[in-house]
Amino acid sequence: MITRKITVALAGNPNSGKTTVFNNLTGARQHVGNYPGVTVEKKAGLCKHGAFEINVVDLPGTYSLTAYSVEEMVARDFIIKDKPDIVVDIIDASNLERNLYLAVQFMELGVPLILVFNMSDLARSRGIEFDLKKLSELLGSPIVPMVAQKNRGTPALLDTIVAMADGKIHFKPVRINYGREIEKELDHLEQLLGDKKYHHHKYHPRWLALKLLEDDRQIKELVNAPEILEAVNRSAMHLEKIFGDHPEIIISDKRYGFISGACQETVRSTVQARYTSSDLVDAVVTNRLLGFPIFLGLMYLVFQLTFTLGEAPMHWIERFFSWLSGQISFLWPAATTSPLKSLLVDGIIGGVGGVIVFLPNILLLFLAIALLEDSGYMARAAFIMDRLMHKIGLHGKSFIPMLIGFGCSVPAVMATRMLENKRDRLTTMLIIPLMSCGARLPIYALIIPAFFPRVWHGPMLWIIYLIGIVLAVLAARVLRSTLFKGLSAPFVMELPPYRVPTLKGILIHMWERGWLYLKKAGTVILGISIVLWAMTSYPRKEVYDTDYDTMMTRAEDNYYSAVIKLNSRLGLPPEATLIKQALQAEMTTARKQARFYSRDREYREAERFKDSIVVGLENTPEGGILSEFLEVRDMVTRARNTFDNAVNEGRLKPDAPAYLLLKSNLNITLAEIEYKQPQIYRGVVTYMDSAWIPYEKTVKEINRQKQGEALTASVAGRIGHFLEPVLRPMGFDWRIGTALIGAFAAKEVFVAQMGIVFSVGDDEDGPEALRDKLRKNYTPLVAFCIMLFMLISMPCLATLAVVRRESNSWKWALFQLGGLTLLAFLITMLVYQAGRFLGIG
């Protein structure tokens, strides 16, 4: 059997159930792209029926086919230029007349048309009865009744498509009679256009004439012949004189007249209009008093769903990736300096983890948005918020992405998709990073307690958030009156009846968004992460300015002299060295082993060598004490490690019940050890507190200093230094500059990077050590400026990547990056200089 390939375009009004029909036809076999040159999404999918392979293209939902909106232009261009074999127009049967308005325009285009009367059950329950046979004759197109939500009528639609493609059903386009006066002008223009000179073989002359009379910008540009445009003007003026209104209005009016006529003969409403359940819901939800609280409550739920519910899976993802980097680290000996390991663990796994970690938020947010949108509430949300948002030049619907921005800019930018108007979308997208996102909170949490008295903590945080909101409002107004000048989207919006969303529709929606994010934004994020990794790791520092080796030796000397002091506590002669020798053997062995794999001969040899030394020492007269010491030390270490791991794993706070339980278990274990060998136990505790722990701390400190020096020498550090003259006017030094570069990967990285440049960890000492350093180096004014700059400046790279993907161009992403950073620079500089002038800080 030979399969024939045909293309079917799916058209229809928004809320007509078009997407559900599309999902029913194609299932999961869909792919999403963009129409060339515009940000309108193009969805297509395949389905097979009989001998046909049908390529179904989902056109954007529109009410008409004018040149006023991008969606409408995309839809009609697709039909004229791509010439689909059949157009299927999904019609909400319970709202027939307005839905047929679009159908009539397809008829005028002369394309083979099938009408799907969707939600025919709802229409029947509202007491509407159709004479489908007669209506089909009047409209010249086959009509298929359907209930898409329950997947009823799909086979009948496929049969009709195939029958039409086979030529078994004839399509007779109806010609609407626009009345004597208009027809006369149409004929005249048609004749002019019929002339070879103006022949556009893709367009019907009558359709062109009609569009010219409708004052269609796109068609006027296409025809572009002065004598024809002159004739059109004359006709339009003539008609205006007769009808007292513009021709495009008269033409729409006539179309509705034709539809009314057809419906009068074939549609019968048996029940008087009554209040539907949808009206009852609206009476509450858009109520003057209740509307706002309900809206805010729902927004709170959306926010909670996205971020609170997303927290646990994000934590799992983070843990999985840290486990994975642990596993991969095992492929190298512990002391390796392999660049490949660093690339894999810090660059690639870090980058992939940074991409996937947003996935729970994105999926949950789109679950919430799909629920709001499919149920019909989204239109009400826009209805409620429009007045407020209109004041700053935006659309009612812009509120939701902006709110989500307080959680994370990445899903927020993706949420701008629900704004139909391009200018609204871009403006909203560009100002979203000014909504202070959750990743910036750790920065404020580090800085505010370091510089400001306790009573100011709350207000300070509030001020920062408020500055962001005020700037967003101002930026929106400025953008709207400069770059995105022009009429805002006409707020002429249908409030569709409430419906129960389908599970399938919601799942497909979530899957689509998640996949798009991973594919389009994920690759960019991963790429830039690797570049940033390279910038903070290279060039490597080979020779260090500070003599870290001597520092290490000194630390070791201190450690061993503390060990010697233990002798009296353990009951050994003061000058005995056997414990020192055993510990020395352990340390040398560990250092040697770090350079090999555990399966290597050298690794085992080192182990055997150490054992032989320790056994030798244990066989001396005082050796008994040594073996007891080592045994107790291992037991105490194990008990403490078990406790620390459990606390870290569960992220337990010292006042958590689980923490207290673990702590009491630890104490019991330690008490048991002490009970058996009191003297040795106390010796071990002294050893831990006065020798081992201080030594470990010093080693960490030295390594951090080394890391700090390496970062200073890296590209990022050099850029930090290089930027210092630019950063100075804001009160920043090169250290802040270096951390800013790291913060581009993700805002919260700023804290860790500051830790590295100041050579303090944020692990065991808590952030206090870093706060101390900050206090010593900066004034409260500088601290405030840091927060201000982090709030306003460049969005993180994930946001940049998503903006690129959503705006479909690097232009806007880079404009945002540059614009916000410049704004941040100017404002921070102004605040710093003014502060200095006033003598603050």
Added chain:
Amino acid sequence: MAPGKKGRILKIEGRGAVKKRIVDMGVVPGVEVEVERYAPLGDPIEIKVKGYHLSLRKEDASKIMIELLH
């Protein structure tokens, strides 16, 4: 016009995208409209036309000339 009031459209003033959009949505002379409600902040308004609900800003709605029914 207060919520609950009905009227018949006589003419729509102005010209341009908003007007064309309103007309495309079925708000044409001769059709009956009913004001359903005002948004909580007083703008936009919701009207019922051809059996469905439409919301538009007061500024745009003021261009629709009607004769009051009842």
